[in-house]
Amino acid sequence: MLKDITLGQYLPLNSPLHRMDPRTKILGLILLLVGIFTVEGSIGYALMIAFTLFVVLLSRVPLKMYVRGLKPLWFIIVFTGLLNLFLTPGTTIYVNGYSLHMTYEGAVLAVKMAIRLILLIISSAVLTYTTSPISLTDGIEKLLYPFTKIGLPAHELAMMMSIAIRFIPTLIEETEKISKAQQARGADFGSGGIIQRAKALVPMLVPLFISAFRRADELAVAMESRCYRGGTGRTRLHPIHFRLLDLWTGVVLVSLIGVIIALRFV
Amino acid sequence: MGITIRNLEHIYMEGSPFETKSLSGINLEIQDGEFVGLIGHTGSGKSTLIQHLNGLLKPQKGEIIVNGISTLDKDADLKKLRSEVGLVFQYPEHQLFEETVYKDVAFGPKNQGLSEDEVRARVTEALHYVGLDESMFDKSPFELSGGQKRRVAIAGVLAMRPKTLILDEPAAGLDPASREEILTQIRALYLNSKMTVILVSHSMEDVARIAGRIIVMNQGKIDMDGKVAEVFGEAERLRAMGLDVPQVSRLVKALKERGIPIDENIYTIEKAKAAIMLLMKDKREA
Numbered sequence: 001m002l003k004d005i006t007l008g009q010y011l012p013l014n015s016p017l018h019r020m021d022p023r024t025k026i027l028g029l030i031l032l033l034v035g036i037f038t039v040e041g042s043i044g045y046a047l048m049i050a051f052t053l054f055v056v057l058l059s060r061v062p063l064k065m066y067v068r069g070l071k072p073l074w075f076i077i078v079f080t081g082l083l084n085l086f087l088t089p090g091t092t093i094y095v096n097g098y099s100l101h102m103t104y105e106g107a108v109l110a111v112k113m114a115i116r117l118i119l120l121i122i123s124s125a126v127l128t129y130t131t132s133p134i135s136l137t138d139g140i141e142k143l144l145y146p147f148t149k150i151g152l153p154a155h156e157l158a159m160m161m162s163i164a165i166r167f168i169p170t171l172i173e174e175t176e177k178i179s180k181a182q183q184a185r186g187a188d189f190g191s192g193g194i195i196q197r198a199k200a201l202v203p204m205l206v207p208l209f210i211s212a213f214r215r216a217d218e219l220a221v222a223m224e225s226r227c228y229r230g231g232t233g234r235t236r237l238h239p240i241h242f243r244l245l246d247l248w249t250g251v252v253l254v255s256l257i258g259v260i261i262a263l264r265f266v
Numbered sequence: 267m268g269i270t271i272r273n274l275e276h277i278y279m280e281g282s283p284f285e286t287k288s289l290s291g292i293n294l295e296i297q298d299g300e301f302v303g304l305i306g307h308t309g310s311g312k313s314t315l316i317q318h319l320n321g322l323l324k325p326q327k328g329e330i331i332v333n334g335i336s337t338l339d340k341d342a343d344l345k346k347l348r349s350e351v352g353l354v355f356q357y358p359e360h361q362l363f364e365e366t367v368y369k370d371v372a373f374g375p376k377n378q379g380l381s382e383d384e385v386r387a388r389v390t391e392a393l394h395y396v397g398l399d400e401s402m403f404d405k406s407p408f409e410l411s412g413g414q415k416r417r418v419a420i421a422g423v424l425a426m427r428p429k430t431l432i433l434d435e436p437a438a439g440l441d442p443a444s445r446e447e448i449l450t451q452i453r454a455l456y457l458n459s460k461m462t463v464i465l466v467s468h469s470m471e472d473v474a475r476i477a478g479r480i481i482v483m484n485q486g487k488i489d490m491d492g493k494v495a496e497v498f499g500e501a502e503r504l505r506a507m508g509l510d511v512p513q514v515s516r517l518v519k520a521l522k523e524r525g526i527p528i529d530e531n532i533y534t535i536e537k538a539k540a541a542i543m544l545l546m547k548d549k550r551e552a
């Protein structure tokens with residue numbers, strides 16, 4: 001169940017995208033998101049789809065991983081699709097017995113929204129599949145660095161994020177282990193009313209919190225005993241570099257989004 | 267009626283780049299009343315195997331029949347299965363959650379839907395089995411020592427009165443005295459009740475001392491399966507798997523190689539001591 005959430009899992013492969021500076025990828029994703037939300041017209045959509053497909057192939061991540069990432073969100077995609085289909089005013093193309101109007105405009109909007117959602121999910125997945133959590137937070141720290149002048153604790157934020165990301169799999173694993181152990185003692189997490197189900201979670205949450213606090217404590221001690229004093233004066237094992245590849249990526253992305261915006265507003 | 271496993275296979279995270287085949291081609295028959303030691307190096311699939319025995323994991327291929335019921339059967343009563351096959355996980359003290367020792371041990375029997383009196387009787391019995399008396403009942407499990415916590419957790423499974431008891435590394439991470447005590451208690455429990463016990467362990471000494479049959483796992487497969495003497499007789503094969511025979515057994519073998527007439531099938535310190543004392547006595551008398 002918990003293991004099915006593949007969104008946000010790094011796959012250690014070797015592709016140009018894996019080697020790219022995380023800052024390029026983060027800013028690139030932001031640009032792509034802008035593109036996805038402004039795109040209009042068939043040429044624009046074709047461009048966006050083609051580019052996303054290109055990036056997906058470039059990432060060398062198996063296609064089925066992307067499909068799996070989409071799976072938990074099918075419901076949302078279909079649901080918003082249906083809403084758009086029936087609730088958009090316009091030329092009616094079909095009416096059923098319950099006076100639900102399916103309109104032409106609604107159908108177009110439903111398809112557009114579905115494409116946007118899918119592109120959105122896939123392009124975020126590209127980032128998380130090709131960027132290790134560490135380099136992701138490194139990238140964010142570097143990007144936020146200019147804001148330290150106005151008092152933003154960039155390093156601390158990034159550190160908090162990497163710790164949180166680092167412990168997600170551990171917590172999932174731990175949750176599974178504890179839930180199995182309690183199930184072995186006859187605990188039943190799946191049946192009964194809401195209150196009963198909430199109560200059934202206690203045997204799982206208490207040990208989970210205890211172990212989370214213990215881990216946090218141990219981690220703090222381990223960091224202090226290795227002289228962790230925050231970000232000042234800290235150097236990196238793997239410094240991130242802006243290379244030629246990143247420059248070209250930037251050029252391509254900016255032109256693409258430029259075209260998308262031009263298509264929309266000009 | 268025992269446990270039958272046929273052609274069991276298990277793959278973790280199938281279809282992802284991280285997939286690991288943790289069990290393959292497992293065929294096994296465990297009779298009621300056996301004491302089985304399950305050994306194998308780290309990652310050999312021991313924990314994965316035992317989680318199949320109470321239906322926490324379902325066979326991806328093959329089948330498991332516990333007391334006449336297949337765990338794949340859609341109508342199989344998993345709750346009943348889990349109270350018949352008690353499973354104590356590795357580091358079970360991490361699953362304690364109640365305010366008092368008593369309440370925590372009562373969690374299992376309460377889930378079985380037993381009456382208040384019956385629950386009390388079982389909890390008291392289980393805690394006595396693991397050597398904890400009434401003075402501990404109202405303490406918070408979190409203020410106990412590691413070894414005591416471990417015992418409370420084991421009692422939590424015992425209180426369900428399982429027909430089969432499976433323990434995953436029950437003595438791991440304890441000091442020698444607590445180790446000794448827990449293993450002795452398990453042995454006593456086995457002898458006094460008619461339970462089937464499956465003990466997972468890294469320690470050859472522990473297994474040699476208390477198990478009747480040993481199953482050796484290697485890379486997801488059963489590599490050896492037999493009486494203690496048969497398995498430890500093949501020291502070379504065990505060593506090739508990164509395991510070892512008990513130290514005492516090495517000593518006995520070395521003595522034998524030097525021409526001292528000692529029984530080769532000795533795996534515990536007590537027996538070795540007795541045998542050596544006897545030899546010394548014979549020698550003195552001669």
Ligand SMILES: Nc1ncnc2c1ncn2[C@@H]1O[C@H](COP(=O)(O)OP(=O)(O)OP(=O)(O)O)[C@@H](O)[C@H]1O
Nearest residue numbers: 278279286288306307308309310311312313314315
């Ligand atoms: N929840 C899980 N997800 C993915 N892989 C797992 C999981 N649990 C175990 N594995 C893998 O399956 C294999 C068998 O693991 P298992 O825990 O059964 O070994 P074990 O014999 O109990 O080892 P140990 O003696 O260290 O407890 C290992 O390679 C392990 O990495």
Ligand SMILES: [Mg+2]
Nearest residue numbers: 312313356434
């Ligand atoms: Mg294990």
